[in-house]
Amino acid sequence: MKTIKLGICGLGTVGSGTVNVLAASGEAINRRAGATLEITHIGARRDNALCNTAGIKVSRDIFDVVDDPEIDILIELIGGTTVAKELVERAIKAGKHVVTANKALIAEFGTELFALASEHGVALRYEAAVAGGIPIIKALREGLAGNEINWLAGIINGTTNFILSEMGTAKRAFEDVLAEAQALGYAEADPTFDVEGIDAAHKLVILAAIAFGIPLNINGVYTEGVTRITPADLSFAEELGYRIKHLGIAKLTDAGVNLRVHPTLIPEEQLLSRVNGVENAVLIDGSAVGPTLYCGAGAGAAPTASAVVADIVDIARELAADQLPQIPALGVDADSITEIDSVPMAQVVTPWYLRLNVQDKPGVMSKVSSILSERGISIEALIQKPPTKGQQSVSLVVLTNPAEQAQLLGAVAEIEALETTLSDVMRIRVETLKG
Amino acid sequence: MKTIKLGICGLGTVGSGTVNVLAASGEAINRRAGATLEITHIGARRDNALCNTAGIKVSRDIFDVVDDPEIDILIELIGGTTVAKELVERAIKAGKHVVTANKALIAEFGTELFALASEHGVALRYEAAVAGGIPIIKALREGLAGNEINWLAGIINGTTNFILSEMGTAKRAFEDVLAEAQALGYAEADPTFDVEGIDAAHKLVILAAIAFGIPLNINGVYTEGVTRITPADLSFAEELGYRIKHLGIAKLTDAGVNLRVHPTLIPEEQLLSRVNGVENAVLIDGSAVGPTLYCGAGAGAAPTASAVVADIVDIARELAADQLPQIPALGVDADSITEIDSVPMAQVVTPWYLRLNVQDKPGVMSKVSSILSERGISIEALIQKPPTKGQQSVSLVVLTNPAEQAQLLGAVAEIEALETTLSDVMRIRVETLKG
Structure with a gap:
C-alpha cells in the first residue's frame, strides 16, 4: 500500500483526538483509505506526550509542517482565522491537500480558500466544521445529490442545546445552567460565541452554501441567542405541545433564501424536539427524499476527530490510486455557485x-x-x-x-x-x- | 460539460421515480455531477408515458440496453435475482458502471458481483438497497471511515414499522393492521418477505458487511418476524418505559459477530423508539464518534430514486474528470474482507x-x-x-x-x-x- 503522509498543526482537543483515533484504529482506517496513513510531522506550540512517538517530527513553528515537502495532507486544527488562514493558504500553494475543523475559517474565508485550492488542484475538506462527528457535509454534498434542498433546520450548537434542555427539565434559570455548562466544559469562560448564536451562524452558512449552491455569506444570517428564554417559556411551550430549541434554519423559496439562528418552538412529534443535551441534529428537506434527519455528537475530541479522519480517508483513497479528489468543496463547481436574494426578516x-x-x-x-x-x-x-x-x-x-x-x-x-x-x-x- | 449516458432497466416504481427525479431536477443534479446526465436508453417490458421522450431509445428486451455501446452507467431497477444478476454481470463485463436498488441481489450475490466489477474496473453501487433515501451506505462506508463500528441497529423495513406503530397507537390486532397496510400499498399481497423479516435480513447483511468488513452472508442472520406481537405487548412495553420495534441488529464483540432481525423492546428515551409509520432509521455506534442516527423515508418512488441518483452522481463526477470511482463496494478492498466467527444465538x-x-x-x-x-x-x-x-x-x-x-x-x-x-x-x- 502507498503511504500518505499527514502533517497535523495544533494539538488541542481535536488535534489530540485525531492523533489518538489514528493510533487506536490505524489498521481499520488504513483499510478504508486503501493506503497507509502516517503522521510524520506535528506542529504544536507546547510539548505533549503525543509528540513522543518514534518517527514523528515535532516543530514548535507550525509553518515548518506546511513547509515540510514530504507532507501530502495538512490538517489544520489550530482554530482562529488569522494564523489558520495563512497556514491553509501556504499549504494549498505548496500543493498540499488540506483538512480542517475550522468553521469560522470556512464560513468567513471559504470562498477565497476554495478558489485557491481549486487553482492549485488540491482538496480543502471541512466535515468536522459542522455538527462534529455527524457526517452531515457528506450527506448534503453527496448523499442528497439527487435533491433540490427546500430547507434545513438544525441543532448545531451543543452548548445552547445543553442549556435549553437543562432549563426545561430542571426548571432552572439560564444563568444558573450556563454556570454549570461552564463547569462541565460545555461552555467557554466567555460564552458569547455560543449563547448568542454566532457559532451556529458559522455552521449554518456552510450548510446553506452546500444546500442551495450559494456563496458563503456570514453577513446574510439573522442571529438571535438564547439568553432571553426563561424556564416559564419552556413550560408553556411544552403545555402547547412544543419544545424550544435553538435552531439554525435555512430556507429557499421563490422569494429567495432566508438564513436565521434563533430559539424556535417545534412540535413535540418532531424527533428534533427530543434531541437533548450536547447532541447535535440536522433535519434536511429534499425535493425527492423528503425530510431526513442526522443526529449525533456535535463536539468532543473523538467525535470531531472522526470527521477529520473521514476527510483524510476520502482524499487518501484517491491519492492511493494516483487520482485527485474531484468533489468540489461546496458540491458544485465554483462557477455554478449563484447568489440568490435574501428574504428580509421583516417579510x-x-x-x-x-x-x-x-x-x-x-x-x-x-x-x-x-x-x-x-x-x-x-x-x-x-x-x-x-x-x-x-x-x-x-x-x-x-x-x-x-x-x-x-x-x-x-x-x-x-x-x-x-x-x-x-x-x-x-x-x-x-x-x-x-x- | 461531458455527457454521461444512462441506461435504465425497469420502469416500475423506482425506475419511474428515477426518470422523474432526473427530469425534475436535472439542472441541479448536473451541477452536482459536473457532467450532463442523459438517459439515452430505457428497457421496459411494457409501454409507459415516460418512454415517450425525444432522444430516449426504448427497448422491450432489457438486454438491448446492456448491449448499447453508448451507455456509461447501467441502472438496474427490475428487481429479483435471476435476470437482474445476468443483466448486471453482462453490464460489468461490457465495462459499464452499474447502479442498483436491489437488496436481494447484493445480499445474496454481492461478493461475486463486486469481484467481477473490480476485475473489470467498474463501480457497482447500491445506496438505494438499504433504507431508501437515507444515505446510510455512504455514511457507513465513508462518513464513519475513522471508526471501528461496535454495533448498529435499524428500523430497516417500513412495512413492519408501520404495522407495529399502528398496532401500538390504535390498539389494533396484527391481522387487522396488515390488511390496512396492504390496502395502502405499504405491504405486498404476500407479506411474508416483510413481516417475517427476510427483507430486513437482506439489508442487515449489507450494512454489517460494510460495518465490520466481513463477507455478505445471508445465512448468518437470525430472523424473527412480527406476527406474534399483540397490542397487549405494545401496551405493557410502554408501561415499562419501552417501545417495541422490529430491528435489524449487528454487533461485533470479542466473541464474534451477531446478526439478528427480531422484535425488540427499546427504551423510550432512544430516538429510534419514536420513529413511526413507514419511516426507516439506523443507529450506528462507532468507536470514535459514538452513536449517530440517520432517519428518513425508507421506500417510495422519489426517496429511493434520490439514492439511485446519488450513486449516479458519484460515478459521473469521476468519469467527468476522466477518473474512475475508487471507493470499494464495501468500503475496503476485497482482499481485506475477513470472515469473523458468528456468535451462536444460544450465547x-x-x-x-x-x-x-x-x-x-x-x-x-x-x-x-x-x-x-x-x-x-x-x-x-x-x-x-x-x-x-x-x-x-x-x-x-x-x-x-x-x-x-x-x-x-x-x-x-x-x-x-x-x-x-x-x-x-x-x-x-x-x-x-x-x-
Whole structure:
C-alpha cells in the first residue's frame, strides 16, 4: 500500500483526538483509505506526550509542517482565522491537500480558500466544521445529490442545546445552567460565541452554501441567542405541545433564501424536539427524499476527530490510486455557485409564540386579540393562568397562526404600549418543520 | 460539460421515480455531477408515458440496453435475482458502471458481483438497497471511515414499522393492521418477505458487511418476524418505559459477530423508539464518534430514486474528470474482507421481556421467580394486573436483567411446564442501545 503522509498543526482537543483515533484504529482506517496513513510531522506550540512517538517530527513553528515537502495532507486544527488562514493558504500553494475543523475559517474565508485550492488542484475538506462527528457535509454534498434542498433546520450548537434542555427539565434559570455548562466544559469562560448564536451562524452558512449552491455569506444570517428564554417559556411551550430549541434554519423559496439562528418552538412529534443535551441534529428537506434527519455528537475530541479522519480517508483513497479528489468543496463547481436574494426578516412568515405579562383585569384579553386581529393575525392557541396569590399580574400566552414578522412586531409594539401590559412581550418563532 | 449516458432497466416504481427525479431536477443534479446526465436508453417490458421522450431509445428486451455501446452507467431497477444478476454481470463485463436498488441481489450475490466489477474496473453501487433515501451506505462506508463500528441497529423495513406503530397507537390486532397496510400499498399481497423479516435480513447483511468488513452472508442472520406481537405487548412495553420495534441488529464483540432481525423492546428515551409509520432509521455506534442516527423515508418512488441518483452522481463526477470511482463496494478492498466467527444465538446475552398467561392463584409468582433465579436470571421489573372480571387468568409481565438466550429458554420451558401456566410464554428481546 502507498503511504500518505499527514502533517497535523495544533494539538488541542481535536488535534489530540485525531492523533489518538489514528493510533487506536490505524489498521481499520488504513483499510478504508486503501493506503497507509502516517503522521510524520506535528506542529504544536507546547510539548505533549503525543509528540513522543518514534518517527514523528515535532516543530514548535507550525509553518515548518506546511513547509515540510514530504507532507501530502495538512490538517489544520489550530482554530482562529488569522494564523489558520495563512497556514491553509501556504499549504494549498505548496500543493498540499488540506483538512480542517475550522468553521469560522470556512464560513468567513471559504470562498477565497476554495478558489485557491481549486487553482492549485488540491482538496480543502471541512466535515468536522459542522455538527462534529455527524457526517452531515457528506450527506448534503453527496448523499442528497439527487435533491433540490427546500430547507434545513438544525441543532448545531451543543452548548445552547445543553442549556435549553437543562432549563426545561430542571426548571432552572439560564444563568444558573450556563454556570454549570461552564463547569462541565460545555461552555467557554466567555460564552458569547455560543449563547448568542454566532457559532451556529458559522455552521449554518456552510450548510446553506452546500444546500442551495450559494456563496458563503456570514453577513446574510439573522442571529438571535438564547439568553432571553426563561424556564416559564419552556413550560408553556411544552403545555402547547412544543419544545424550544435553538435552531439554525435555512430556507429557499421563490422569494429567495432566508438564513436565521434563533430559539424556535417545534412540535413535540418532531424527533428534533427530543434531541437533548450536547447532541447535535440536522433535519434536511429534499425535493425527492423528503425530510431526513442526522443526529449525533456535535463536539468532543473523538467525535470531531472522526470527521477529520473521514476527510483524510476520502482524499487518501484517491491519492492511493494516483487520482485527485474531484468533489468540489461546496458540491458544485465554483462557477455554478449563484447568489440568490435574501428574504428580509421583516417579510419572513412563521407562527409566533407570545408571552405577555399583563394586569389581571377584565378586558385585557379582548384588547390584545383585537390588536392582533386588526393586523390579520389569528390566534391558534391560548393559555391564561390564574394569578399567583397576592399578585396583580398574569401571564397570557398566545400561539398565533403564520404571520409576517413586520405585522407581528407592529402588533407587539401596540400591545406593549397598552397600560395593562406590564413588561416587554416575549416573542419566539414557531416552525412546524413539515416536509 | 461531458455527457454521461444512462441506461435504465425497469420502469416500475423506482425506475419511474428515477426518470422523474432526473427530469425534475436535472439542472441541479448536473451541477452536482459536473457532467450532463442523459438517459439515452430505457428497457421496459411494457409501454409507459415516460418512454415517450425525444432522444430516449426504448427497448422491450432489457438486454438491448446492456448491449448499447453508448451507455456509461447501467441502472438496474427490475428487481429479483435471476435476470437482474445476468443483466448486471453482462453490464460489468461490457465495462459499464452499474447502479442498483436491489437488496436481494447484493445480499445474496454481492461478493461475486463486486469481484467481477473490480476485475473489470467498474463501480457497482447500491445506496438505494438499504433504507431508501437515507444515505446510510455512504455514511457507513465513508462518513464513519475513522471508526471501528461496535454495533448498529435499524428500523430497516417500513412495512413492519408501520404495522407495529399502528398496532401500538390504535390498539389494533396484527391481522387487522396488515390488511390496512396492504390496502395502502405499504405491504405486498404476500407479506411474508416483510413481516417475517427476510427483507430486513437482506439489508442487515449489507450494512454489517460494510460495518465490520466481513463477507455478505445471508445465512448468518437470525430472523424473527412480527406476527406474534399483540397490542397487549405494545401496551405493557410502554408501561415499562419501552417501545417495541422490529430491528435489524449487528454487533461485533470479542466473541464474534451477531446478526439478528427480531422484535425488540427499546427504551423510550432512544430516538429510534419514536420513529413511526413507514419511516426507516439506523443507529450506528462507532468507536470514535459514538452513536449517530440517520432517519428518513425508507421506500417510495422519489426517496429511493434520490439514492439511485446519488450513486449516479458519484460515478459521473469521476468519469467527468476522466477518473474512475475508487471507493470499494464495501468500503475496503476485497482482499481485506475477513470472515469473523458468528456468535451462536444460544450465547447471545440480552435482557428479556416475558409475558405469561397464568392462573390467578397464590404462589404462582413465587414459582416463576424461583425458576428464573435458579438459572441466575434476575428480575428488573414486573407488572401484574388484577384479573379481568370473571376471568381466572392473569397476565404477568417480567423484564429480566441480561441473560444468555440458552438460560432464558430453559427457564421459559420450565415455566411453560407449570400447571399454572395457561399458554406459551411470549418472549421478546430487549436492547438498551447504549453507546
